[in-house]
Amino acid sequence: MKHSYRVAINAEHCKACGLCIEFCPQDVLGFASTRNDAGFYPAEVQDQANCIGCLRCAMMCPDACIEIWRLVSADDRVAAAESVTR
């Protein structure tokens, strides 16, 4: 089953070090085109559909800006329920 993920970046805490972008194997992330209040162009999600939920970005972020969620669709839940009853 292929999962979908949602990566959330705290743009105000981000200092644009770029490490999340460098270490993402899927080119999901890039720099935003507008500055945050501190004057940095923060990292942003540019291709969410490509994310494989590997957490590398979150592991490398020195500012604990990144949180990741797995999307559990209704279909997944039906499949999970069926696999339990089977």
Next chain:
Amino acid sequence: MAQTTQTEALPSHEEAVYRRPAALTETQMRYCPGCTHGTAHRLIAEVLDELELTDRTVAIATVGCSVYAYEYFNTDSVQAAHGRGPAVATGIKRTSPDSIVFTYQGDGDLAAIGLSEVIHSAQRGECITVLFLNNAVFGMTRGQMAPTTLVGQRTTTTPQGRDPKLEGTPMMICEMLSGIPGVAYLARETMIDPKTVADARRSIKKAFQAQADGAGFSLVELVSSCPAWWHKSPLESLHWIRDEMLTQYPLKVFVDYKRQD
């Protein structure tokens, strides 16, 4: 059609895969962009949460760039005078033995002014945990030579590079402490890619476990970056650790109280 109805009755939802650890406050850390101090804080916080120690932990902030550590950890905390972290930790641990007490010290604090405190704490087998960030410079005061500066490394006080004839050789803290009987866990790790971050997390966890088990003194040295005073980008700094720092400071678990050998 019945299948469709059932599907609609189950709304899709999200499961957290990674959250900012609860043992970190919401305060934005003041470190420079790409500095691995923040990574180290995050790993400590993750471990405290995982081991369910956060509520009884006392953090000892020291002097250096990490002086504000007491604002970042969701624990009790004390700010120690320069280099005196392990002495303050000793007092707290002895009067409140159920607490988990850790110091967070840079190489300027631990290896220069605080060298005797850390050695004597290890020698006494004090049941505290020391997180030792080694980035080979005094970062807070603009990048002077530290005891850990590499031979040949240019700093503001060694503009021609560190000369061992004049300034001696880099101080190897883990190697110095590794023969002391009171040491329960001792390791050198780094945080230059996802694998080494995971390794560092594992060692930090073992160090706190050693304390929770009452096994003795534990210390994890984290070979860290200082992009600002190394005059390198965050990524170049990680490469410099890999290519230069780790040659001088090899990664190793020196002592593990659970390892039979």
